[in-house]
Amino acid sequence: MVRAGFTRGTSGVQTVYDVFAVAPLGAGVVDPTAGSALVTAYLTGQELKHLLEFFLVDNPAHPGEFFPRASGMRFRYDPSRPRFDVVTAIELGDLDRGYHAIDITGKDERLYSLTCPLYLAVIAVAIPKYTQGLLPLIPKNKDGQPQDSRVEALELPRAHTPYMLPPSGTLDKTSLATTGEMDALQEIKEWQAIMDHLRRLPVEGKDELPMFPVDERSKEVRAIKAG
Structure with missing residues (x-):
């Protein structure tokens, strides 16, 4: 859930604060500090379509706020088609x-892994409820078994928190993207994943900072609108 973009500023250097500001929303499951944890679920191709369909329904009060952006996936859509069938x-x-x-x-029941922030996942598992069953979607583990934790997320009263997040410990922790260190379970925060990616960018010389590459990747369009 991108909250802000990077700005060049006078130096062009991005600090940890700048990276955190890109995705500061939400919290974790075992780590309650700021920043949404990454979670992973497995969906069919049709369920991926349903996910996109839901977020492509624009809100006139907040245009483009939930427009779907993803890496590793490219999709085509036609806004002139009926609602929930534009992809x-x-x-x-x-x-x-x-x-x-x-x-x-x-027709194909093959499963595809999807990793996203917990903040977004809680909304995603509620899509069947929000659409009154028009867009069925069941998050599953890698073995194809439904992740039972979606129930707690769906019925959580918003009054308990400014974000639509479940209480700590009520989600299936096996669905979390985690990293182990000294036998301790650690979540991967969304902003930390962005930081790790930036640290792996090319470095021009010794003691230099990684540089944002300006190439065809920075210009790639992965949401292709018809017409």
Whole structure:
């Protein structure tokens, strides 16, 4: 859930605070500090379509606020089509390896992993409820078994928190993206994942900071609008 973008400023240097400000919303499950934890679920191609369909329904009061942006996936959509049926194709891949189309009709039950912030996941598992069953979606583990924790997330009263998040410990911790250190379970925060990516960017010389590359990747359009 991107809250802000990077700004060049006078020096061009991005601090830890700048990175945190990109994705500061939410909290974790075992780590209650600020910043949404990353969670992983497995969905069919049709369920990925349903996820996109929901977030492509724009809110006139907040235009573009929930427009879906993803890496590793490219999709095509046609706003002139009926509501909840604007996505016409989904492809997985990237510029280096190329993209391949997946089935979004529901005929193929193959599962695809999806990692997103917990802040977004709690909204995603409520999509069937919000759409009165028009967009069915069941988050599953890698074995195809439903993740039972979605029930607690769906019925959480918003009055308990400024964010639509469940109380600590009520989600299935096996769905968390985690890293182990000294036998301790640690969540991966969304902003930390962004920081890790930035640290892996090319470095021009010794003792230099990583640089944002300006190439075809920075110009790639992964949400392709018809017309």
